[in-house]
Amino acid sequence: MPTFKLDGREIPFEKGDTIIRAAHRMGIDIPHYCWHPGLSVAANCRMCLVEIAPPPGQRPMQLDILEWDAEKHDYVVAKKPKLQPACQIAVAENMEVKSESSPEVEKARSQVQELLLLNHPVDCPICDQAGECRLQDYWLEHQGTKKRMRDEPVHKPKAVVFGPTIVYDAERCIVCTRCVRFSAEIAKDPVLDERQRGNLTEIVVSPGRLLDHDYTLMTEHVCPVGALTSSDFRFKARVWFLRSARTLCMGCATGCNAYLDYDPRTMTPHRHRPRENMAVNQYWMCDEGMLSYTRVTGDRLLEARIAGRPSTFEAALAEVKRLFAGVPKESIACVLSAQHSYESNFALVELASKFIGTTALFTSGKPKGKRDDILIHEDKNPNTLGVKKLAPSARPFDQLLEGLLTGTYTHVIALGTDLPGQPELLEAPLSRAAAIVTMASHDGPFVRRASVALPASTWAETEGTYINSRGMAQRSERAIDPKGESRPAWELVALVGRTLGYATEWKKLKAVRREMEPEASAPADRPVGA
Amino acid sequence: MEPIDQELEEGELELPSQPMSLNMGPSHPAMHGTVRIVMELSGETITKADVQIGYLHRGFEKMCERGNWTQVFPYVDRCNYASPMLNNVGFALAVEKLLGVTVPERCQYYRVVLGELARIADHLTSQGAMAMELGAFTPMLWFIKGREMIYDIMEEETGARLTHSFGRVGGMAKPPSDHFKPMVAQVLPRVLSILGEAEALLLQNRIFMDRLQGVGKISAADAIALGWTGPCLRATGVPYDVRKAHPYLVYDRLAFDIPVGQEGDNWDRFMVRIEEIRQSVRIIEQALEQMADQGPVNVDDPRIVLPPKDEVYSTIEGTIQHFKIVMEGIKVPAGEAYGYTEGCNGELGFYLVSDGSGTPYRVRIRPPCFAITAGLGGLVTGLMIPDVVPTFGSLNMIGGECDH
Numbered sequence: 061m062p063t064f065k066l067d068g069r070e071i072p073f074e075k076g077d078t079i080i081r082a083a084h085r086m087g088i089d090i091p092h093y094c095w096h097p098g099l100s101v102a103a104n105c106r107m108c109l110v111e112i113a114p115p116p117g118q119r120p121m122q123l124d125i126l127e128w129d130a131e132k133h134d135y136v137v138a139k140k141p142k143l144q145p146a147c148q149i150a151v152a153e154n155m156e157v158k159s160e161s162s163p164e165v166e167k168a169r170s171q172v173q174e175l176l177l178l179n180h181p182v183d184c185p186i187c188d189q190a191g192e193c194r195l196q197d198y199w200l201e202h203q204g205t206k207k208r209m210r211d212e213p214v215h216k217p218k219a220v221v222f223g224p225t226i227v228y229d230a231e232r233c234i235v236c237t238r239c240v241r242f243s244a245e246i247a248k249d250p251v252l253d254e255r256q257r258g259n260l261t262e263i264v265v266s267p268g269r270l271l272d273h274d275y276t277l278m279t280e281h282v283c284p285v286g287a288l289t290s291s292d293f294r295f296k297a298r299v300w301f302l303r304s305a306r307t308l309c310m311g312c313a314t315g316c317n318a319y320l321d322y323d324p325r326t327m328t329p330h331r332h333r334p335r336e337n338m339a340v341n342q343y344w345m346c347d348e349g350m351l352s353y354t355r356v357t358g359d360r361l362l363e364a365r366i367a368g369r370p371s372t373f374e375a376a377l378a379e380v381k382r383l384f385a386g387v388p389k390e391s392i393a394c395v396l397s398a399q400h401s402y403e404s405n406f407a408l409v410e411l412a413s414k415f416i417g418t419t420a421l422f423t424s425g426k427p428k429g430k431r432d433d434i435l436i437h438e439d440k441n442p443n444t445l446g447v448k449k450l451a452p453s454a455r456p457f458d459q460l461l462e463g464l465l466t467g468t469y470t471h472v473i474a475l476g477t478d479l480p481g482q483p484e485l486l487e488a489p490l491s492r493a494a495a496i497v498t499m500a501s502h503d504g505p506f507v508r509r510a511s512v513a514l515p516a517s518t519w520a521e522t523e524g525t526y527i528n529s530r531g532m533a534q535r536s537e538r539a540i541d542p543k544g545e546s547r548p549a550w551e552l553v554a555l556v557g558r559t560l561g562y563a564t565e566w567k568k569l570k571a572v573r574r575e576m577e578p579e580a581s582a583p584a585d586r587p588v589g590a
Numbered sequence: 591m592e593p594i595d596q597e598l599e600e601g602e603l604e605l606p607s608q609p610m611s612l613n614m615g616p617s618h619p620a621m622h623g624t625v626r627i628v629m630e631l632s633g634e635t636i637t638k639a640d641v642q643i644g645y646l647h648r649g650f651e652k653m654c655e656r657g658n659w660t661q662v663f664p665y666v667d668r669c670n671y672a673s674p675m676l677n678n679v680g681f682a683l684a685v686e687k688l689l690g691v692t693v694p695e696r697c698q699y700y701r702v703v704l705g706e707l708a709r710i711a712d713h714l715t716s717q718g719a720m721a722m723e724l725g726a727f728t729p730m731l732w733f734i735k736g737r738e739m740i741y742d743i744m745e746e747e748t749g750a751r752l753t754h755s756f757g758r759v760g761g762m763a764k765p766p767s768d769h770f771k772p773m774v775a776q777v778l779p780r781v782l783s784i785l786g787e788a789e790a791l792l793l794q795n796r797i798f799m800d801r802l803q804g805v806g807k808i809s810a811a812d813a814i815a816l817g818w819t820g821p822c823l824r825a826t827g828v829p830y831d832v833r834k835a836h837p838y839l840v841y842d843r844l845a846f847d848i849p850v851g852q853e854g855d856n857w858d859r860f861m862v863r864i865e866e867i868r869q870s871v872r873i874i875e876q877a878l879e880q881m882a883d884q885g886p887v888n889v890d891d892p893r894i895v896l897p898p899k900d901e902v903y904s905t906i907e908g909t910i911q912h913f914k915i916v917m918e919g920i921k922v923p924a925g926e927a928y929g930y931t932e933g934c935n936g937e938l939g940f941y942l943v944s945d946g947s948g949t950p951y952r953v954r955i956r957p958p959c960f961a962i963t964a965g966l967g968g969l970v971t972g973l974m975i976p977d978v979v980p981t982f983g984s985l986n987m988i989g990g991e992c993d994h
Binding site: 181182183185 | 903904905906908911913914917
């Protein structure tokens with residue numbers, strides 16, 4: 061692989077790389093605002109300026125400048141190297157680039173940073189970006205000087221509502237145009253643009269439009285400063301109090317990699333944001349996925365219920381035992397859920413086929429929905445392929461309803477909250493069942509109809525493996541403690557199994573994983589069988 | 591009937607006795623600081639003494655690992671609450687060693703003056719307390735009167751009598767006030783005159799002399815073996831003082847003597863401390879003369895020192911600087927350092943490990959009193975119960991330092 065020199069260090073590069081991209085790949089950060097690995101190059105922030113040595117035999121590029129001479133008390137003519145943006149210059153073999161090692165570059169960064177802060181409002185205490193703001197980081201790393209300008213800064217519009225999810229502050233904006241480029245290039249909806257020039261420039265939404273495509277929160281995510289803020293996260297938490305868990309998005313079968321930011325003191329999730337995975341979602345996530353974390357706390361089933369009335373776990377399990385006493389195994393149906401992890405579904409498949417001995421397996425999950433060509437998959441379940449892999453013979457949910465109506469099945473053990481189909485069509489068949497035991501995280505039609513409902517943890521409260529639409533088994537970490545009485549679904553399955561007198565002895569997730577086929581318990585982010 | 595021991599000399603009379611266990615402390619008026627001594631007695635003679643610290647354990651070192659570097663200052667204040675300024679400065683110097691920065695000269699003098707004032711206050715307090723524990727209540731009032739004058743200066747300068755939390759990495763919380771120098775200059779002669787009066791009450795006092803002289807003796811070799819430093823070591827005749835042996839701040843520019851004792855008994859320890867007060871006064875007088883009236887106190891580095899408050903409220907640069915230092919802490923480069931100074935009881939060391947973040951990875955204190963208290967048991971063994979009080983008092987154990 062060809063190499064070039066950055067601050068004396070040999071850096072390999074691929075054809076077509078820019079300096080910043082090659083350095084980024086090696087984990088070297090050249091300071092930048094406007095450059096984003098997933099977006100086109102704008103080269104407007106000037107923070108990544110570097111000094112490039114001239115090719116052999118050529119004169120260096122230099123600029124004539126006037127420099128203040130304190131002794132002469134006058135400006136004198138001087139020269140300085142012409143610096144070039146690392147984000148735009150393509151690397152050539154044996155190119156010599158000076159970044160940190162050039163005093164001119166350090167000076168340029170300090171001056172660029174000073175200019176960017178020239179009209180910046182004193183907003184850190186009320187700005188959501190504080191704590192993860194490039195302006196703050198780079199001031200300390202590259203500037204470290206006090207304000208010299210004595211004039212009133214330029215004032216621009218604040219708290220401009222761009223759409224249902226985004227609020228814009230023009231004074232904080234450094235006009236790097238990341239949001240503009242994201243909307244045009246990734247979301248394919250060029251709804252944002254710049255207006256005015258110089259220090260009056262601001263970002264605007266196209267007249268008559270709102271910023272309302274499916275990826276609006278990403279504009280906030282790519283914003284390196286606090287100009288764009290999410291109305292959902294606005295003023296909710298200070299980022300330095302938050303911890304992050306490496307999770308997956310459960311919104312659809314794409315399985316975007318994400319971070320769930322939560323407050324460890326209150327165990328409250330506050331934000332779901334993309335985690336880079338070039339094989340799945342690259343740098344991006346859709347709005348629905350980023351807001352899907354709210355369901356972790358909303359409308360939960362937090363205690364065991366018998367016929368809709370809250371009860372203790374012990375009483376609920378005793379009720380399960382009573383209901384299932386002497387029931388022939390042919391009448392028992394088990395419902396897997398494409399919303400739940402591979403481990404939980406595995407536990408239920410084991411219980412059904414190995415212990416109870418029934419072949420009546422059905423799958424449930426959310427109905428199909430909207431799709432696009434970017435990230436959003438029409439299958440709204442994160443683990444459809446996982447369920448298919450575990451139980452290839454499992455039948456669709458409709459057939460369970462038919463079986464209930466005809467009386468083939470009288471007893472149901474079900475996982476999951478979400479059911480495909482119209483809720484009113486479920487009423488009649490479900491009311492025909494003699495007993496329904498459901499393990500669900502949220503309130504829903506199944507829970508309301510269930511003889512016994514056991515509270516299951518959501519994805520944020522338990523670790524799990526999910527197989528996405530491309531057949532990649534990925535792991536989602538646990539972020540917060542289980543809410544209320546809820547427990548991981550595989551644990552509930554084990555409890556129900558033991559109550560019914562079977563040897564479902566799994567006490568830990570590890571024990572479940574040991575029994576799973578080795579390839580499905582492969583480490584995160586690796587495709588199954590690859 | 592004749593008494594059976596009629597023919598025995600009184601001196602040979604030996605009463606049959608069982609060994610007896612006596613528990614002194616942890617809450618006892620003569621045990622300044624919460625410490626417990628479990629003694630085994632033969633009659634009134636101590637045959638075995640088990641000194642138990644830990645009644646003032648707060649997990650100080652562990653607490654330091656959760657805040658940022660600046661947030662350690664209130665904790666070190668409470669390590670030696672009799673002279674918190676010396677601890678403040680000692681910790682600041684250790685962090686500065688790790689950072690590789692030196693504070694401006696004016697600040698170095700300021701630290702010396704405040705530190706020596708704290709040393710005077712500490713010695714006045716501890717020796718006054720010891721006298722009081724021996725029944726000499728009046729001298730204690732004299733000593734405390736002197737101490738309060740110094741505390742008044744501290745209050746003027748720092749806003750707090752006792753727990754100042756005034757040190758900062760890279761400087762001090764505030765520059766010296768305008769009236770700092772005249773204030774100190776006025777107080778010093780008065781403290782010396784009070785000290786003279788208190789001495790007159792004690793040094794000719796037969797009871798006081800008897801209870802101190804020749805009691806609680808330790809040899810220089812034993813003291814060194816125990817790791818003793820400070821006045822207790824110097825009382826045995828070893829002239830080890832960090833200020834002279836490894837000068838820091840501006841101590842090498844100041845003339846002062848190291849008082850030493852000969853016997854290593856309670857009396858020597860008392861007298862060494864009294865003389866140290868006079869030497870501290872000498873140091874302060876010179877330092878005040880050499881200290882500049884104008885000039886920076888804090889290092890000029892935005893990564894270390896907080897900006898002026900008005901800039902924080904009015905400029906974005908000031909806000910960012912404040913934010914970075916307060917929310918993330920001063921980024922101390924990864925590494926380790928041992929910073930040591932002369933505390934009022936001896937060598938006060940801080941062994942610091944940084945992982946490069948704004949939070950200390952490990953703060954280990956080497957408190958002088960820990961080693962000194964370790965010798966207490968051996969010192970009182972063979973003595974009588976009443977000897978525990980002056981011996982313990984002259985060692986001047988500070989419970990807060992023995993936080994191990």
